[in-house]
Amino acid sequence: MSTPTALSTDELIEDLSSFVTESPSSYHAAAVTAQRLVEAGFTHLGEHQDWPVEPGRYVVVRDGAVLAWVIPQGAGPTTPLRVLGAHTDSPGFKLKPKSTVVRQGWVQAGVEVYGGPLLNSWLDRELRLAGRIVTRDGATHLAATGPVARIPQLAIHLDRQVNNDGVKLGKQQQTMPILAVAGSQEAAAEADVLDLVSRSAGVGADQVDGYDVVIADAQAPARFGTKNEFLASGRLDNLSSVYAGLQAICAADGSAGVIPILAAFDHEELGSASRSGAAGPFLEEVLDRIYEGLQATVSQRAQAYAGSWHLSADAGHAVHPNYSERHDPANRPLPNAGPLLKINANQRYTTDAPGAAMWAQVCRAAGVPSQEFVANNDIPCGSTIGPITATRLGLRTVDVGVPLLSMHSAREMCGVDDIAYLRDAVIAFFTQELTV
The missing domain is CATH 2.30.250.10 (Aminopeptidase i, Domain 2)
Incomplete structure (x- = not known):
């Protein structure tokens, strides 16, 4: 597998297209993600076995969900988490x-x-x-x-x-x-x-x-546009985020003194209430085993969580030129202008002021533009795994994602630059020191 940061945008889109084609179901997406991680040096663990406690790179699959993490050298019972959350299923x-x-x-x-x-x-x-x-x-x-x-x-x-x-x-x-x-x-x-x-x-x-x-x-993903600047594909919601997280976890080097985690869940489109969904126990059980290996007490684990962040990455909406009245009049995201910071006063998205500041730091460190999304007041917005994980574990959470048109269509579209922007931002999230 090529070094994620070494892939050009063209190479990245070609590889994402292959990833989507190889992942026609959530079960395929989880298996392909795990296979690519193993090829990148991760150890594939089974839930029925004892897990190693030494530093390393690990991945585990449960049904259509996959979790991967890096235990850096020097990790201890209060080492915080950086979790990239996404989902593998599509409508x-x-x-x-x-x-x-x-x-x-x-x-x-x-x-x-x-x-x-x-x-x-x-x-x-x-x-x-x-x-x-x-x-x-x-x-x-x-x-x-x-x-x-x-x-x-x-x-x-x-x-x-x-x-x-x-x-x-x-x-x-x-x-x-x-x-x-x-x-x-x-x-x-x-x-x-x-x-x-x-x-x-x-x-x-x-x-x-x-x-x-x-x-x-069955149609293969394809680029189009006057400058080939768009990608049309099935399942961009939310394999675009899974793929960015996959690229980023491979680039995580442990330099930030945190435990980076890719958590790609199944059944988000149904509400996440399953053993492999974000509302289920999978992430918490994996964290239990990680911190048990680090010999963390209840108090130490609470300290680790207090210093942790969860980046909930799920696709969002670009402004639709034919239905502009359906969007907020001031916030009108466009493709290839950077990933979205998703904001909702009613906590359908979890972003708050500290979270927005964290995302701004990450994007600056990565040299990535960003843009805000907020719904039109007359049209209730959807939700993500962000509020679910924040509620279950108490992790500070921010909602982000690439802007799409035709969301929940059999064939969605995004800007090709936004895939590279999201990858670079998530790499920075996993590797950079944060002051928030």
């Missing part, structure tokens, strides 16, 4: 049980809406099936097909008012992807959804006892 669709449906001579996939996708954006795209399957022997396998499915839009000849009334999709009836024509029982059997998925993992469908499989856009 879309997930396979239901009895996932093969035959209707009107077509083979279709039975799917359930996952999170809050822009449903219309999934129409007329070639789609993949990807996720994990568990076989009878208890083994877990990652599975990912090529482009095998599509949700076709109804022709305008059969809906003459669609351009006036808009596309309105019933989540049950009208979002089921097609995979094949069921001209015969044999043809239908060959297009069995679970069989397609299991064969992509090299196992038979009759061996599958359980699965978590999602639908993913």
